[in-house]
Amino acid sequence: MTVCGSDGRASEGDRGTPVSFWRWTLDMRFRGASLIGLGLAFLVVPAAAQIAFRSRFDVPAGRTPTAFALVEMNGLQLVVANGKEISLVGALGRSAPVAHRIAAIPFVKSLAVGQFTRSGHQDVACVSGNAPSIFVLPGGRDGSFGKAFTVEVPSRARLVRARAMDQQGTTGLLVAHDAGVSILVPLPGGGFRTAATLPIPFPSDFEVADLNDDGLPDLVVAAPHEQRLVIFDGAGDGTFAEPRSVPTIREPAHLLVMDINDDRRPDLLVLGEPGLAVHPRDSKGGFATAKTLYQEAQLGNVVATDLDGDGTTDLAVTNRSRGVVTFLMAANGGFRIGDSYDVGSGAEDVLAADVTGDSIIDLLVLNQISDSITVLRGLGRGEFEGSVSLLASAADLSAIASADFNVDSHLDLAVTSEEGGSVSLFLGDGRGGFSRQPPLPIGRQPRALVAGSFDHDTFPDLAVVNFGSDEVAILAGNGHAGFESPRLISVGLGPRAIVRGDFQGKGPSDLAVANSLSDSVSVLYGDGEGGFPTVVNFPVPPRPTFLLVGDLDNDRHADLVVGNDYADSVAILRGNGRELEEPRTDRLGSTARPLVAEDFDRDGHTDLVVVNQSASAIDVLPGTEGGTFGERLTFPVGRDARAAVAGDFNGDGRLDLAVLHSEARTISILLSRTRLRDGSWREAREAPLTVRTARH
Numbered sequence: 001m002t003v004c005g006s007d008g009r010a011s012e013g014d015r016g017t018p019v020s021f022w023r024w025t026l027d028m029r030f031r032g033a034s035l036i037g038l039g040l041a042f043l044v045v046p047a048a049a050q051i052a053f054r055s056r057f058d059v060p061a062g063r064t065p066t067a068f069a070l071v072e073m074n075g076l077q078l079v080v081a082n083g084k085e086i087s088l089v090g091a092l093g094r095s096a097p098v099a100h101r102i103a104a105i106p107f108v109k110s111l112a113v114g115q116f117t118r119s120g121h122q123d124v125a126c127v128s129g130n131a132p133s134i135f136v137l138p139g140g141r142d143g144s145f146g147k148a149f150t151v152e153v154p155s156r157a158r159l160v161r162a163r164a165m166d167q168q169g170t171t172g173l174l175v176a177h178d179a180g181v182s183i184l185v186p187l188p189g190g191g192f193r194t195a196a197t198l199p200i201p202f203p204s205d206f207e208v209a210d211l212n213d214d215g216l217p218d219l220v221v222a223a224p225h226e227q228r229l230v231i232f233d234g235a236g237d238g239t240f241a242e243p244r245s246v247p248t249i250r251e252p253a254h255l256l257v258m259d260i261n262d263d264r265r266p267d268l269l270v271l272g273e274p275g276l277a278v279h280p281r282d283s284k285g286g287f288a289t290a291k292t293l294y295q296e297a298q299l300g301n302v303v304a305t306d307l308d309g310d311g312t313t314d315l316a317v318t319n320r321s322r323g324v325v326t327f328l329m330a331a332n333g334g335f336r337i338g339d340s341y342d343v344g345s346g347a348e349d350v351l352a353a354d355v356t357g358d359s360i361i362d363l364l365v366l367n368q369i370s371d372s373i374t375v376l377r378g379l380g381r382g383e384f385e386g387s388v389s390l391l392a393s394a395a396d397l398s399a400i401a402s403a404d405f406n407v408d409s410h411l412d413l414a415v416t417s418e419e420g421g422s423v424s425l426f427l428g429d430g431r432g433g434f435s436r437q438p439p440l441p442i443g444r445q446p447r448a449l450v451a452g453s454f455d456h457d458t459f460p461d462l463a464v465v466n467f468g469s470d471e472v473a474i475l476a477g478n479g480h481a482g483f484e485s486p487r488l489i490s491v492g493l494g495p496r497a498i499v500r501g502d503f504q505g506k507g508p509s510d511l512a513v514a515n516s517l518s519d520s521v522s523v524l525y526g527d528g529e530g531g532f533p534t535v536v537n538f539p540v541p542p543r544p545t546f547l548l549v550g551d552l553d554n555d556r557h558a559d560l561v562v563g564n565d566y567a568d569s570v571a572i573l574r575g576n577g578r579e580l581e582e583p584r585t586d587r588l589g590s591t592a593r594p595l596v597a598e599d600f601d602r603d604g605h606t607d608l609v610v611v612n613q614s615a616s617a618i619d620v621l622p623g624t625e626g627g628t629f630g631e632r633l634t635f636p637v638g639r640d641a642r643a644a645v646a647g648d649f650n651g652d653g654r655l656d657l658a659v660l661h662s663e664a665r666t667i668s669i670l671l672s673r674t675r676l677r678d679g680s681w682r683e684a685r686e687a688p689l690t691v692r693t694a695r696h
Helices: none
Strands: 057-060 067-072 076-081 086-090 096-103 108-115 122-130 132-135 149-153 157-164 173-177 181-185 192-198 205-209 216-225 227-232 246-248 254-258 267-272 274-278 293-295 297-306 315-319 324-331 334-342 345-351 360-369 372-380 383-387 388-391 395-403 414-417 422-428 432-436 446-450 461-468 471-475 487-490 497-499 510-515 519-523 533-537 546-550 559-563 571-573 582-587 596-598 609-610 617-621 632-634 642-647 656-663 667-668
Touching: 067 108, 067 122, 067 345, 067 360, 067 667, 076 422, 086 227, 096 132, 122 157, 122 497, 132 157, 149 446, 157 205, 173 205, 216 471, 216 497, 274 297, 293 324, 293 334, 297 596, 315 334, 324 345, 324 388, 334 667, 383 510, 388 432, 395 642, 395 656, 414 446, 422 446, 446 497, 461 497, 471 497, 510 546, 510 559, 519 559, 596 642, 609 642
Parallel strands: 108 157, 297 345, 334 388, 395 446
Antiparallel strands: 057 372, 067 076, 076 086, 086 096, 108 122, 122 132, 132 149, 157 173, 173 181, 181 192, 205 216, 216 227, 227 246, 254 267, 267 274, 274 293, 297 315, 315 324, 324 334, 345 360, 360 372, 372 383, 388 667, 395 414, 414 422, 422 432, 446 461, 461 471, 471 487, 497 510, 510 519, 519 533, 546 559, 559 571, 571 582, 596 609, 609 617, 617 632, 642 656, 656 667
16 A cells, blocks of 8 residues: 555554554544554454445446447336347336347347337347347337348448337337448338339448428438438438538537527438537528537447536547546536446447436446446436546556645646656646546656645645656645646655655654665655755665655654555654664565555544455455455446545545545545444535545
């Protein structure tokens, strides 16, 4: 574990106690010791843990889910296709949805549901593999499906949709294939006939709507290789006029038809390589040049619905690389970017419906890489039961810290980007929301940071470790979320982690830095005026990656532990109240490194937060009597969690979590729903700096 800026005191022990069962304490307040013991002997005992966070709910979808659709059949159910089969999942509003296989059709690429076989029941059609055909599963009275039959199309099928194709509302199947789009209509005696095939090579998507205000369904097709949209005006009898084209954005992949500016005329939304764009309907009945609504790469799909219940249509867009769904909220005839929510890896398709039966819209997201479907249960007013995700502009996020940088009594976040060589602030609003500020250049490969007051004023400052230049950058805060130009202090080679502590007995204005390439630790003694005139280097065991500050021998002086994430050998530098003494080597009984150690339920026992990489989640181990831990609690947060910090981000007196995801460039905010053991809900915040624990 790496403790960034811990100024806590250690628990009971003496100088001769082996470190294999050592215990340390973390101060949950800015000043003063709160003697909460924590042991690394991970004995797990049953506990009626009350710790909870607002987190998403994931439904297993089988190996490599590829498509899903909602169907009204004995209640709302979900049709899910994966690499082996098609399943029907019911009871979506419950904690354990019921799933059963309806067809052993592998490699499904697209699904459509609707009453298109004239049986009066819900049917399912799908595209599987590379065949020039589709499969149709006719629905039965009892919610079952009959034997699948095939319907031929001219070339390799790509996409299937069920849409009303005439004035009578007859539902047909539209199939995009390599040669174009074919319209299949049901025959009275069963089967389908091809009503038309529109020649658009390698279409990526299509949609049916009245685009020219004549009351008849028209067809718009995305042609990615030609970078255009092709519109076919319908005659109402299954035939179409000559096509007209609209140039569009690069690689158009998905289409949506909706009125975005409240002029009662349809506009065309296109999701492609640059992001999400709109072609507004013009006064002549055509469509204007595309305007960007949301510029972001690797978007998966988009759905339109009223997310906040205000009577206007909003948008929800998935992002494959970030693993989030982002809301675009209708405002003043356009859209504003709203919240993003953490979902699974490879977030592809998205559906909106009331699956819990409470008359509030819920969202379902298909996660192709994490083999799951995320259900974000609607809470009303545009809020969902899930983790809000902050989107960082820079890549390769490396570390996170918490403080009130603009002195408005709300906690803010500071995040470093190793690739961008910068630090970014996210200013908290006191309700769990954050606004992103422009990144500030800081140096080469910043890998760790700590917040604290290093000078004579009370404004939070920052100390940032620059791995690429072997320096620590000291940034003096001005109390307005701004900083003075960084002052650089040379340390050892490859600085990797940093911690704040009181090594001179003058207050927590000293720093220690682990230097992974020179096998050393640098101790920077502060002068209380923002300077660090004395820097002392000590040799430690190879490749140090983490630091711990605590009073190991209960002599009321801060000690320092330096170690490596993958070894149990550590160096211990004892404090004597004036300085740190020469290091001595000892061993830990465990190499487990929690991201955060805090008393989340305020029961007097420290709880641990650790990364669960296999589940793309964090695990919380509730502390119990005797330094043991209760049953593990798992909360999905997305892939590649790298660091975390705790703090009361919404002012309700409970500790929340902010989890940093390096590659996805996001920070997940998990708001606490913990019922505190002392029965209280609020507590006075004693200082702007709360939790200082993170992995680097």
